[in-house]
Amino acid sequence: MNNSSTPNRIPDIVNRWFAENTYCSREFSDLDRLLARKREQGITISLGLPALNEEKTVGKVLRTIKAALMDDVPLLDEMVLIDSGSVDYTREVAEELGIPVFIHQNVLTAHGSFDGKGEGLWKSLYMLQGDIIAWVDTDITNIHPRFVYGVLGPLLVDPGIQYVKGFYRRPLVDEDRLLAGGGGRVTELTARPLINLFFPELSGLVQPLSGEYAGRRSALERLPFFTGYAVETGLLIDLLENHGLFSIAQADLQERIHHNQPLPSLSKMSFAIMQAVFRRLHKSRKIELLEEFNKTMNMIRYEAGHFYLDGVPVHERERPPMIEVEEYRRKRGMEPRGGIKEPVG
Numbered sequence: 001m002n003n004s005s006t007p008n009r010i011p012d013i014v015n016r017w018f019a020e021n022t023y024c025s026r027e028f029s030d031l032d033r034l035l036a037r038k039r040e041q042g043i044t045i046s047l048g049l050p051a052l053n054e055e056k057t058v059g060k061v062l063r064t065i066k067a068a069l070m071d072d073v074p075l076l077d078e079m080v081l082i083d084s085g086s087v088d089y090t091r092e093v094a095e096e097l098g099i100p101v102f103i104h105q106n107v108l109t110a111h112g113s114f115d116g117k118g119e120g121l122w123k124s125l126y127m128l129q130g131d132i133i134a135w136v137d138t139d140i141t142n143i144h145p146r147f148v149y150g151v152l153g154p155l156l157v158d159p160g161i162q163y164v165k166g167f168y169r170r171p172l173v174d175e176d177r178l179l180a181g182g183g184g185r186v187t188e189l190t191a192r193p194l195i196n197l198f199f200p201e202l203s204g205l206v207q208p209l210s211g212e213y214a215g216r217r218s219a220l221e222r223l224p225f226f227t228g229y230a231v232e233t234g235l236l237i238d239l240l241e242n243h244g245l246f247s248i249a250q251a252d253l254q255e256r257i258h259h260n261q262p263l264p265s266l267s268k269m270s271f272a273i274m275q276a277v278f279r280r281l282h283k284s285r286k287i288e289l290l291e292e293f294n295k296t297m298n299m300i301r302y303e304a305g306h307f308y309l310d311g312v313p314v315h316e317r318e319r320p321p322m323i324e325v326e327e328y329r330r331k332r333g334m335e336p337r338g339g340i341k342e343p344v345g
Contacts, residue, residue: 199240220322
């Protein structure tokens with residue numbers, strides 16, 4: 001991180017970043033132009049699509065992206081479903097469409113496996129081949145190719161950008177009604193206050209927790225990954241620390257509609273994000289943790305006329321940078337390092 005980012009200068013730096021590093025997906029809608037930029041640079045692009053029980057939406061997501069960005073214009077060299085143990089027909093839908101599928105619990109088995117989206121994304125770095133890696137969630141009901149090319153565009157036009165976050169309007173679906181601006185509750189109530197308090201350089205990000213983003217392998221493989229809900233938060237903080245604010249960009253993907261989660265699930269997400277933030281604050285010596293924080297969250301339940309407590313483990317573990325994993329180094333033709341770091345926490 002730029003040490004010159006003293007508190008009195010941060011607002012000016014963030015305003016400048018917001019003006020220079022905020023894009024709109026419409027800027028990149030000329031796919032032939034994007035393809036030409038990709039070929040000029042001689043790079044490959046992979047798309048990973050994380051999924052867990054998304055049979056209702058995954059088919060349309062895969063068909064839409066494959067038709068536009070592989071069949072019509074070959075912007076993507078690879079498109080893979082990253083399944084986290086679905087018990088519905090998510091994998092079968094993908095396989096019927098000819099999309100390669102891997103189950104993250106079956107990858108790098110010598111290192112064990114944890115539940116969580118971040119675990120799947122970390123292991124996808126091992127499976128995917130591209131110089132640029134993009135990830136798009138599979139629960140989007142208004143899927144459009146812009147969710148992919150919007151986050152790829154800045155990387156293809158600016159070699160200084162290492163990572164791009166998508167953002168959008170997130171209306172909340174309430175039964176049959178669409179409530180404008182009602183989404184992003186964990187962002188507004190947890191992530192944004194914590195970012196503004198402790199990492200204000202990142203305060204210009206519209207959707208720091210969005211599930212649509214892309215980055216250069218050369219940067220991503222050198223970052224640790226939280227295994228669960230905090231993966232997006234951890235990546236942003238570590239990119240800021242390792243590459244500086246202006247290595248990050250954001251792209252307006254217009255509007256995203258998906259099935260919103262109930263409040264108890266959002267509460268667990270917030271708990272996980274707070275764990276990650278405080279771990280990073282401790283690592284950077286901004287605060288000192290006098291003891292390890294609690295990793296069990298008491299959920300308040302109500303049933304049969306009475307309240308009761310339900311202790312739910314919410315433990316954000318941390319995977320090492322993929323470049324430190326020997327299997328990855330062998331696969332990428334790198335010299336062995338000798339030894340594997342175990343997950344933290």
